[in-house]
Amino acid sequence: MSTALSEQEILRRESLQQLRELGINPYPAEEYKVTAFAQDIADNFERFPDNYKKVTLAGRIMTRRIMGSASFAELQDSTGRIQVYLKRDDICPGEDKTLYNTVFKKLMDIGDYVGVKGFVFLTQTGEISVHVQELALLSKALKPLPVVKRDEEGNIHDGFTDPEMRYRQRYVDLTVNPEYKQIFINRSKVISSMRDYFNKQGWFEVETPILQPVHGGAAARPFVTHHNTLDMPLYLRIANELYLKRLIVAGFDGVYEFGKMFRNEGMDRTHNPEFSAMEIYIAYKDYIWMMAMVEQCLEIVARAVHGIPVVQVGANEINFAGPYEKLSMYDSIQKYTGIDVSAMDEAALRLTCNELGIEVDSTMGKGKLIDEIFSAKVESNLIQPTYITDYPIEMTPLAKKHRTKEGLVERFELFVNGKEIANAYTELNDPIDQRERFEEQLILAGRGDFEAMAMDEDFLRALEYGMPPTSGLGIGIDRLVMLMTNQVTIQEVLFFPQMRPEKKAKVATADDFINIGVPSEWVPVLNKMGFNTVEELKAANPNKVFNDLGGMRKKLKLDIIMPMKEVVMAWFE
Secondary structure, three states, rough: OOOOOOOOHHHHHHHHHHHHHOOOOOOOOOOOOOOOOOHHHHHOOOOOOOHOOOEEEEEEEEEEEEOOOEHHHHEEEEEEEEEEEEEEHHHOOOOOOHOOOHHHHHHHHHHHHEEEEEEEOOOOOOEEEEEEEEEEEOOOOOOOOOOOOOOOOOOEEEOOOOOHHHHHOHHHHHOOHHHHHHHHHHHHHHHHHHHHHHHHHHOOOOOOOOOOOOOOOOOOOEEEEEEEEOEEEEEOOOOOHHHHHHHHOOOOOOOEEEEEEEEOOOOOOOEEEEEEEEEEEEEOHHHHHHHHHHHHHHHHHHHHOOOOEEEEEOOEEEEEEOOOOOEEHHHHHHHHHHHOOOOHHHHHHHHHHHHHHOOOOOOOOOHHHHHHHHHHOOHHOOOEEEEEEEHHHHHHHOOOOOOOOEEEEEEEEEEOOEEEEEEEEEEEOOOHHHHHHHHHHHHHHOOOOOOOOOHHHHHHHHHHHOOEEEEEEEEEEHHHHHHHHHHOOOOOOOOOHHHHOOOOOOOHHHHHHHHOOOOOHHHHHHHHOOOHHHHHOOOOHHHHHHHHHHHHHOOOOOOOOOHHHHHHOOOOO
């Protein structure tokens, strides 16, 4: 089945052909040198008018008001919108008025990219505008943009607001809803401010493999692929931790990486199978030092985005200036459930989960059961930045055993607004202990735990060469951006979130319409009216269809016989 073109799409293709017949290339290759931008003109023209006596702008036509020999339009560039004024005799100074009368008025459309040269002035109503002296078509749009209506207060009505359409067609979303651009501008500020802070400390940005022979560094289910030349399975990385630690072994004092991670797990408002994370490892430090560093770093990030350390997230004001509250894992569970799980074995934990109404399965060991209790009963209470510290050893195969507390490891997670955004350890650098932890993970994998870590012999070999005392940290960039931009879904902070395959609209054949009595010459007309299937036609109002057929016959100047009303009514029987 093919997809039928709408009436607008057909008309735009006809305009495209007419432009070419006029000798106008609708997709020119030459550089168009822009000298000014909409926002800069809006901000500075009235103070420095002499700077804008000759400007060149480029962008999309977003609105037009054609008034005979003069017209107004709105041009949208990367910074915003500005009004442009076009006068026929200015852009067509000679006898030939085709550029204005035919090209601009009839063959250009909303959504087309154009370039304009002219000077900035104030209209009689006081609006800053560009008086156009030269006009050039830079790219012809073959699909019409969605119409977004805004009232005088700027409220949107009948806009491009469906989330699935916005995420799937982000190129349209950011064109007609440019206010969403600020989310991604702030995302860039989050990353660049972190990178700047790390670089000033003398830490080294690196890149590590995305395709890995062993999946490790986190408890997660990987994506698996096959390399044909090497004839071996490879995994999209679930974390870059083990490679960054190898670089600490190699003698770097501090390394960090911003990168994509991939986890073959569920999708929801805070999870996407492909996500961005930052991991950093600093030699000769521990998790206590790392807490102080995180507080300093996140305050810098908040100030970079908002100018202050306090961020509005939903109904909550989140203060990223430290110090942050600290609670041990066991203490946090006891605080919010009244239950002390510190001395419980696996059977007791499983019973506790049942009593609390928490669903568990037979693959879950002690660490997973504790994590399920914490996730269900504690996380949502952690609104202000809170460190959860000192995790049970079963939950963290890569962290060093606690220096004073038996059965625990030196680990913290940072929770903000009920979600975890950072995870850090005093890193395990004892290769014998690390091998034993990996062996315990293999037992869990044998019980059916798809998130259990695999044995990584090369990483163990690296540790055997000696890794200095080290602290490591991972921060989920997407979740951090959600907080800094007050968004409730991860899809809003990703340019192109993962989506289900798009359902293509099916189009019936001409014979399908002919079989219900539609004359063959009227089938293309019905398609132009938006009826791509017989089912769509039969769902319409018969009287309206009959009247619209007459209107289309007149509009398109069709030299075909109008069907009788009773014939049209029969199509709907």
